[in-house]
Amino acid sequence: MLGYALKQNKVDEKGVQNGLKSIVPHAYGDHSSCGNWCGYLKNPASYKHRGLPHGKDLMNKSLRQSLEKIIEIPLFYHALLLKPSIVIIGLQYLKTGNDAEILEIAATDGKDEFSYYIKPCNVISPEASAVNKLTFQRGILFYDGKPITDAIAMDVALKTFTEWLKSRMPCILVAHNCKSFDARFLVQAAEKNGVM
Numbered sequence: 001m002l003g004y005a006l007k008q009n010k011v012d013e014k015g016v017q018n019g020l021k022s023i024v025p026h027a028y029g030d031h032s033s034c035g036n037w038c039g040y041l042k043n044p045a046s047y048k049h050r051g052l053p054h055g056k057d058l059m060n061k062s063l064r065q066s067l068e069k070i071i072e073i074p075l076f077y078h079a080l081l082l083k084p085s086i087v088i089i090g091l092q093y094l095k096t097g098n099d100a101e102i103l104e105i106a107a108t109d110g111k112d113e114f115s116y117y118i119k120p121c122n123v124i125s126p127e128a129s130a131v132n133k134l135t136f137q138r139g140i141l142f143y144d145g146k147p148i149t150d151a152i153a154m155d156v157a158l159k160t161f162t163e164w165l166k167s168r169m170p171c172i173l174v175a176h177n178c179k180s181f182d183a184r185f186l187v188q189a190a191e192k193n194g195v196m
């Protein structure tokens, strides 16, 4: 049933959601929201559920509740059906707070790693240095006192990172404090540098 509904609606997100929503009622014998994938609507007299025990409608009410809960998250489900790469990102900052500036973009999809240091435009605060061991002197970025010779400009780093992500699409980005922090500054930086 699920495969069928998805095949019918391969690129139509709304269709997939509606398809998913009608699957549970369909299994319970309510075909009012079924689409043209529904065998019952085609032939009510002889229809049997191929994927269900004895081909009969489901009866168990608590099972239905659980099933409906699962189907309620169609977007997440849909995203997973696209077999996304899970990319874990980690950012280091020049200082914390609202005007934080990204100093390092690191990411991994479990196979490959992406890691670039970014030449800052401003001074690194002592508080941030204490945490990330990064300092910036005379135009050179240092990690733990050692110069980082391959640090690049922010716009180049973002473009390279975007390309790296594109080759892994679709992907879900996972990060610590992602929504409130990393995601915000990544989007901000991308907008500022015209990458988005």
Ligand SMILES: [Zn+2]
Binding pocket: 026, 030, 031, 034, 038, 039, 040, 041
């Ligand atoms: Zn049906």
